[in-house]
Amino acid sequence: MQATPHRPYHHGDLRRAIIETALDMLRTEKDWQFTLREVARRAGVSHAAPYKHFPDRTALLVELAMIGFDRLREALVKAKPAAPRSLLEEITPISLAYVAFGTDNPALYRLMFSAEEGRAVGMHLDQRALAVFDVVLDMLGRGQAAGTIRKRPVRGQATAAWALIHGITLLAIDGLLVPEKVGSAPLEAAIATLVDGLAIPQPNTN
Numbered sequence: 215m216q217a218t219p220h221r222p223y224h225h226g227d228l229r230r231a232i233i234e235t236a237l238d239m240l241r242t243e244k245d246w247q248f249t250l251r252e253v254a255r256r257a258g259v260s261h262a263a264p265y266k267h268f269p270d271r272t273a274l275l276v277e278l279a280m281i282g283f284d285r286l287r288e289a290l291v292k293a294k295p296a297a298p299r300s301l302l303e304e305i306t307p308i309s310l311a312y313v314a315f316g317t318d319n320p321a322l323y324r325l326m327f328s329a330e331e332g333r334a335v336g337m338h339l340d341q342r343a344l345a346v347f348d349v350v351l352d353m354l355g356r357g358q359a360a361g362t363i364r365k366r367p368v369r370g371q372a373t374a375a376w377a378l379i380h381g382i383t384l385l386a387i388d389g390l391l392v393p394e395k396v397g398s399a400p401l402e403a404a405i406a407t408l409v410d411g412l413a414i415p416q417p418n419t420n
Contacts, residue, residue, distance in 0.1 A: 229267045231257045236278055237322070244321045246275055275325060276337055282319065282326040283343045289315045290349045301357055302409045308349070309379050309405050316383035323387065327380070350375055354412070363412050371412060378408055 235257040250264045268274040293311035298304035316323040350372040357363030
């Protein structure tokens with residue numbers, strides 16, 4: 215396995231150096247079994263240096279996961295269309311952006327949703343993680359207010375949407391969306407099915 219290159223460390227930027235090195239290791243090694251000692255070595259700092267900002271390895275991993283949630287939210291917000299004419303037109307690019315983030319960052323995505331060391335629940339109640347869910351809540355809430363989405367508990371609807379897209383993302387990461395089994399456009403088909411369950415049928419104006 216190719217080693218992650220050492221990063222030059224600039225005085226006064228220790229925290230960022232530790233985080234960026236750990237993110238590089240996560241991406242190249244495709245897991246997070248590294249130690250703080252190894253992160254320090256590859257960052258070119260003393261073995262004790264990471265402890266100035268992270269009391270233990272778990273604290274560093276949580277911060278990496280939070281960065282993942284920040285980046286995922288940014289990707290979803292960027293993907294939102296300016297003036298969607300339907301729920302399908304709004305939810306499709308957001309869903310595609312979600313899956314793309316996961317497949318482009320498989321180790322980081324798995325870390326974000328890992329239950330390792332019992333930290334998952336606390337992480338997912340952090341505002342940085344909740345901000346991703348808020349993108350979905352906002353979209354569905356606006357749809358209910360506009361009369362285009364069924365009046366059901368919005369958090370339940372958002373959970374159904376998240377569960378579907380999260381599951382497809384993991385299948386995509388594992389290379390299990392094989393056309394012979396799921397067809398040539400499984401994500402688009404799944405989104406259309408989801409929208410059928412969320413949207414209020416609109417009268418045909420033709």
